[in-house]
Amino acid sequence: MPELPEVEVICREIEPLIKNKTFDVPVLYMPSTVDYPSPEEFTTSLPGRTAKNARRKGKYLLIDLNDGILAIHLRMTGNLLYKEESVNHEAAAEESAKTNETIPADQRFLRLAMPFTDGSVLHFSDMRRFGRVWLVENEEQLQTIVLKNVGPDLLNDLCCEEFIELLQKRKRSQLKALLLDQGFAAGMGNIYTDECLFRCGIHPRRQAETLSPADAEQLYRSIQDVLADGIEHGGTTFRDYRNSSGALGDFQSRLAVYGRKDEPCSCGAAIEKITAAGRGTYYCPRCQAEQTGEEGCD
Ligand SMILES: [Zn+2]
Incomplete structure (x- = not known):
């Protein structure tokens, strides 16, 4: 469902929130969310990398890191949510089970939590499970692995x-x-x-x-x-x-x-x-x- 304008809005909002923040160890609740590299490699190689700026190509959100690029495609129902503080989801889920409260959708469908070293976190949630995340090392990998079938961006690349x-x-x-x-x-x-x-x-x-x-x-x-x-x-x-x-x-x-x-x-x-x-x-x-x-x- 998210198309170019929705991704652009996310891109503009997220950049100042994550700029110069360093990733800590991510928690991958659904391994298939990571398309490249392997889920294990993603989990071990994201920590220590720092977000520099956010840009967009078509419906892809691209976060440039001091080393490499984090690419995200929300597909049908993906959501990227920034939170100031990390939440212990298992504890929160147990708590809400006890109290019979409904778990909010962004927690129920949480696929990947990417905390920063300052305690803030990026949540990738996705009800339909089609959304994907990639961590590539450079622009060449971005083009060959992530954007290989993507034409020029309608807003930025074409007169x-x-x-x-x-x-x-x-x-x-x-x-x-x-x-x-x-x-x-x-x-x-x-x-x-x-x-x-x-x-x-x-x-x-x-x-x-x-x-x-x-x-x-x-x-x-x-x-x-x-x-x-x-x-x-x-x-x-x-x-x-x-x-x-x-x-x-x-x-x-x-x-x-x-x-x-x-x-x-x-x-x-x-x-x-x-x-x-x-x-x-x-x-x-x-x-x-x-x-x-x-x-x-x-
Ligand atoms: Zn008419």
Whole structure:
């Protein structure tokens, strides 16, 4: 669920919180959370490394260390939460079992705790267990091990001309599928793809080759706008995503089509849900009319 804006929000919030802090021994509650190196090697080689800055590539959060890079992908339901003080989770779980209290989700689904030597801690929790963490030694390993199938970042790596060039190489692709394809360009998932196609009035099933240069430019602008808006409003929160301090984003209240089947579009037409690129896709049949090939046909 977290897409580029949500990861960007986490990245901006987390950097000042962890900057120049040194990792202590991590506690790996679910070993498969660590994709690289082995869980044992991760546990022994993270301690002593110091966080320098946080950056993002597509939906990957990258924490540069004084030595190496810690990469995190939240996938469907991953959450990264910073806490000032470490908690003894086993003791807390026993305590709540005694008192019949519900264990908070971030503790119940805790997969990895990464404490710092000053007592603060980064918690990686994940209900659906698809989120992954990597510890690599340098930029080359980052590219070959973590980011090997990740295209240019939609917000940071592409100007309008470069985006249009990429589109021309993928003429035969349906736009919804193309924008979801992280190898084409990285950052957007189902929510922001639907929202950006709505903003530029393009049908999700339209083929890339039918776009005029003006359409393609409009699409690029809509992508930049919708991502910037998402970031500005703290990301989109449904039930899983929280920013790093545990707060909820509020971009979901600004969604024009996503999740709004049968509700009225600003034009008055009812928003429809179809399947495109194998995903539930929301669009306005009036604002995003399908290309019929016959100009002026209504
Ligand atoms: Zn409409």
